[in-house]
Amino acid sequence: xxxxxxxxxxxxxxxxxxxxxxxxxxxxxxxxxxxxxxxxxxxxxxxxxxxxxxxxxxxxxxxxxxxxxxxxxxxxxxxxxxxxxxxxxxxxxxxxxxxxxxxxxxxxxxxxxxxxxxxxxxxxxxxxxxxxxxxxxxxxxxxxxxxxxxxxxxxxxxxxxxxxxxxxxxxxxxxxxxxxxxxxxxxxxxxxxxxxxxxxxxxxxxxxxxxxxxxxxxxxxxxxxxxxxxxxxxxxxxxxxxxxxxxxxxxxxxxxxxxxxxxxxxxxxxxxxxxxxxxxxxxxxxxxxxxxxxxxxxxxxxxxxxxxxxxxxxxxxxxxxxxxxxxxxxxxxxxxxxxxxxxxxxxxxxxxxxxxxxxxxxxxxxxxxxxxxxxxxxxxxxxxxxxxxxxxxxxxxxxxxxxxxxxxxxxxxxxxxxxxxxxxxxxxxxxxxxxxxxxxxxxxxxxxxxxxxxxxxxxxxxxxxxxxxxxxxxxxxxxxxxxxxxxxxxxxxxxxxxxxxxxxxxxxxxxxxxxxxxxxxxxxxxxxxxxxxxxxxxxxxxxxxxxxxxxxxxxxxxxxxxxxxxxxxxxxxxxxxxxxx
Numbered sequence: 001x002x003x004x005x006x007x008x009x010x011x012x013x014x015x016x017x018x019x020x021x022x023x024x025x026x027x028x029x030x031x032x033x034x035x036x037x038x039x040x041x042x043x044x045x046x047x048x049x050x051x052x053x054x055x056x057x058x059x060x061x062x063x064x065x066x067x068x069x070x071x072x073x074x075x076x077x078x079x080x081x082x083x084x085x086x087x088x089x090x091x092x093x094x095x096x097x098x099x100x101x102x103x104x105x106x107x108x109x110x111x112x113x114x115x116x117x118x119x120x121x122x123x124x125x126x127x128x129x130x131x132x133x134x135x136x137x138x139x140x141x142x143x144x145x146x147x148x149x150x151x152x153x154x155x156x157x158x159x160x161x162x163x164x165x166x167x168x169x170x171x172x173x174x175x176x177x178x179x180x181x182x183x184x185x186x187x188x189x190x191x192x193x194x195x196x197x198x199x200x201x202x203x204x205x206x207x208x209x210x211x212x213x214x215x216x217x218x219x220x221x222x223x224x225x226x227x228x229x230x231x232x233x234x235x236x237x238x239x240x241x242x243x244x245x246x247x248x249x250x251x252x253x254x255x256x257x258x259x260x261x262x263x264x265x266x267x268x269x270x271x272x273x274x275x276x277x278x279x280x281x282x283x284x285x286x287x288x289x290x291x292x293x294x295x296x297x298x299x300x301x302x303x304x305x306x307x308x309x310x311x312x313x314x315x316x317x318x319x320x321x322x323x324x325x326x327x328x329x330x331x332x333x334x335x336x337x338x339x340x341x342x343x344x345x346x347x348x349x350x351x352x353x354x355x356x357x358x359x360x361x362x363x364x365x366x367x368x369x370x371x372x373x374x375x376x377x378x379x380x381x382x383x384x385x386x387x388x389x390x391x392x393x394x395x396x397x398x399x400x401x402x403x404x405x406x407x408x409x410x411x412x413x414x415x416x417x418x419x420x421x422x423x424x425x426x427x428x429x430x431x432x433x434x435x436x437x438x439x440x441x442x443x444x445x446x447x448x449x450x451x452x453x454x455x456x457x458x459x460x461x462x463x464x465x466x467x468x469x470x471x472x473x474x475x476x477x478x479x480x481x482x483x484x485x486x487x488x489x490x491x492x493x494x495x496x497x498x499x500x501x502x503x504x505x506x507x508x509x510x511x512x513x514x515x516x517x518x519x520x521x522x523x524x525x526x527x528x529x530x531x532x533x534x535x536x537x538x539x540x541x542x543x544x545x546x547x548x549x550x551x552x553x554x555x556x557x558x559x560x561x562x563x564x565x566x567x568x569x570x571x572x573x574x575x576x577x578x579x580x581x
Contacts, residue, residue: 038111041121047108048125051132052196054101056139057286058507059444060295060427064314068093069509070323070522072316072424073529073548075409075417083523085554089563089581096139097568099150105133106153127187128198131206134180137173138210142511143562144578145170145229165574167564169227171235174214178242181207192255195285195443201250202284205447208246208455215239216515219462221560224579229561237463244459244468247452251472256281256449258479266481271359274427275442283447290441299437301424303362303373303407304417306433312407314505315420316361318528318545324354324501329483336530340385340542346375346532349543355481360504362423364405364532364541369433374405375421376532376541385535385542398536408532420529420548426505445506450476454499466490476502514560523555556580 037043058065066072068082082093108129112122133151140147149168154160168176181203188200215236223230231239250256259281262269273279288294304311322333334349335341343349346364350357358366366373378390379398391403394411404410409417429435429442453475461469467487473495474484480502485494496516500509513519529548532541558580569575 038115041115041117044112044115044117044125048128051101051104051108051129055132055286056096056135057444057446059286059446060288060297060440060442062094065094065507065510066314066424066505069513070317070527071320071504071509072314073419073527075313075315075419077419078549079551083549083553084551085556085559087559087563089566089577092562092565093559094143095562095565096136096143097147098136099148102133102136102150103153105129105136106151109133110153123187124189127184127189127200127203130180130184130187131198131203134177134184134203134210135206137177137180138206138213141170141173141177141210142213142514144564145224145561146173146227148575149173149176151176162574165572167228167574167576170217170229171214171227171231174210174217174231174239177210178207181210190253190255192283194287195282196287198284201253201255202447204246204250205283205452208243208250208452209447211239211243211246212455212459213511213515215243215459215462216517220515220517226576228576229578240459240462244456244463247456247459250283250449250452251456256283258449258453258475260479266479267355267358270356270480271425274445275429277443279445279448281449282443282445283449283452285446286444288441288443290439294438295440295442295444296437297427297442298429298432298435298440302428302432302435303368303375303423304411305371305374305406306369308434308436310437312418312423314424315418315529315548316422316424317420317548318422318530320504321350321353321357321361321422321530323497324350324357325482325497326352327354327482328352329485336543336545337385340387340544342385342535342538342540342542344540346541348541354501356501356504358425360424360426362407362425364421366425369430373407373423375407375409375418375423376405376534377408377410377421378531379403379534379536380542381536383537385533387533387544390533401534401536405532409529418529420527421532422529424505450479450502451508454495454502458495458499461490461492461495469495473498517560519555519560520557523553526552 037047067074067078081087081091087093112126146167146169148165149172150164154164184203185200188203190200192199192201214231218231218233218236218239221230223232257280259273259279260269262272299308300310300313302311325331362373364373364375378392379401380386380390381398382389391398392410394404396403409419411417427442429440453472457469457472460472470485470487470490473490476498477484499512513522526547527549528545531544531546533544535542561578563581564575564577569577
């Protein structure tokens with residue numbers, strides 16, 4: 001097949017039942033004995049394949065993290081619990097609490113030692129499952145802080161020790177994740193292929209990410225009196241050190257290199273990074289083939305002109321666009337008027353921005369699939385720009401020129417428009433024209449080398465090693481084509497801006513805002529878009545900022561953690577709710 005998907009194809013789960021030793025001493029024909037599973041290599045591997053099939057890649061299917069950050073809004077208005085402040089004990093945001101999955105990992109790890117597998121195969125599979133278990137606990141730590149730590153197979157028909165039903169402290173969960181990953185690293189092969197299978201470098205990448213998370217919680221969070229949320233501040237340096245060390249091991253291995261196949265066009269090089277299947281930067285990804293395993297990113301986000309059904313559902317905010325540095329490293333921002341400056345094209349006000357911006361966002365007039373994106377939402381026929389004279393009727397033309405573009409927010413049908421004046425370009429396939437929903441095949445990158453450089457830069461800066469931080473940060477900046485920083489010039493804000501620009505729409509921003517404890521500063525506002533107006537006499541454009549959402553977002557202090565929820569506590573009274581809920 002075009003892509004190796006052997007480790008993520010969803011297989012029909014075998015029904016595990018105790019072996020039959022009585023009656024006719026004959027096993028049911030429609031079931032597989034549990035003992036037989038652990039004595040058959042193909043079935044053991046099928047068991048692990050099933051674990052992979054459930055792995056929370058946070059991929060295209062659930063990659064709408066951007067709409068609860070400053071990165072973007074949606075064509076449908078975006079008034080949801082994650083933006084309007086209504087997250088509560090009965091209305092959780094993007095939950096993950098899967099102890100059935102953890103139990104299946106525990107069962108494998110308890111049984112693998114007694115299987116007939118060769119040592120090399122046993123070590124590899126054990127390492128993969130330990131990685132998966134660590135990843136599951138990390139997903140829960142990010143959301144809830146401390147959670148019950150269950151690392152054995154519990155018997156539901158026997159009395160269960162309270163240490164498995166009560167929440168462990170967040171620090172204990174973080175330490176468990178680190179210990180589990182160290183064990184996995186020692187077991188796993190360092191073969192980087194296939195990229196959809198866990199290897200030593202994948203485990204190191206998770207260690208770098210998880211350690212950076214815990215370091216940030218220790219430095220910027222507050223530890224609850226019971227220790228269920230928060231990590232002691234004196235642990236920050238140790239976690240930053242672990243993050244940098246893990247990232248450095250990957251960087252110095254030479255196994256991966258930054259994608260740089262089109263160095264003469266920095267924007268196109270960055271865009272292709274997410275589409276090229278032969279990408280030397282990818283550490284771990286979820287493969288798709290468009291048939292057996294597929295997604296709908298193209299169908300949801302391609303400009304409406306080229307959509308099979310919807311398109312244009314994800315809309316970058318003006319705040320996001322303005323947040324990119326200029327090529328020279330400055331942060332000067334364009335003004336929009338009045339008086340209204342005229343620009344030759346939709347990129348005009350942003351022409352000096354970081355080239356990655358133009359690989360991440362569709363602008364008015366961008367070439368695409370043999371045509372041109374048209375997000376302008378009004379036509380001004382007056383001699384000088386005059387907003388009062390704008391024609392906005394989507395059914396009207398002026399001297400045979402449509403009053404609004406077919407990709408604009410003023411077209412009639414919802415879900416075929418942009419509420420901000422911008423559209424997402426990142427990850428859109430070159431051939432994304434009329435691709436039906438559920439038939440896209442672009443791979444989702446979970447870990448890549450650029451993140452490791454950014455992790456090292458942040459960790460070393462927090463440890464006071466500014467020279468090392470600048471050296472690491474400059475790797476992505478040089479690839480992007482923007483000015484390099486120095487030991488004297490580097491700052492935490494520059495590191496955070498670089499991370500925001502490099503990792504946009506990859507599912508990092510929401511978690512970054514939470515771990516830095518700045519979400520309430522960044523998100524509690526009404527986000528803006530940009531009206532693009534065609535000035536007909538000059539065939540140029542001017543721009544008018546506007547509120548692209550009808551409400552002011554709300555992020556409260558309690559939202560730095562998810563609620564444990566009333567339903568879970570009713571099911572397990574040993575659980576304790578998170579602060580302020």
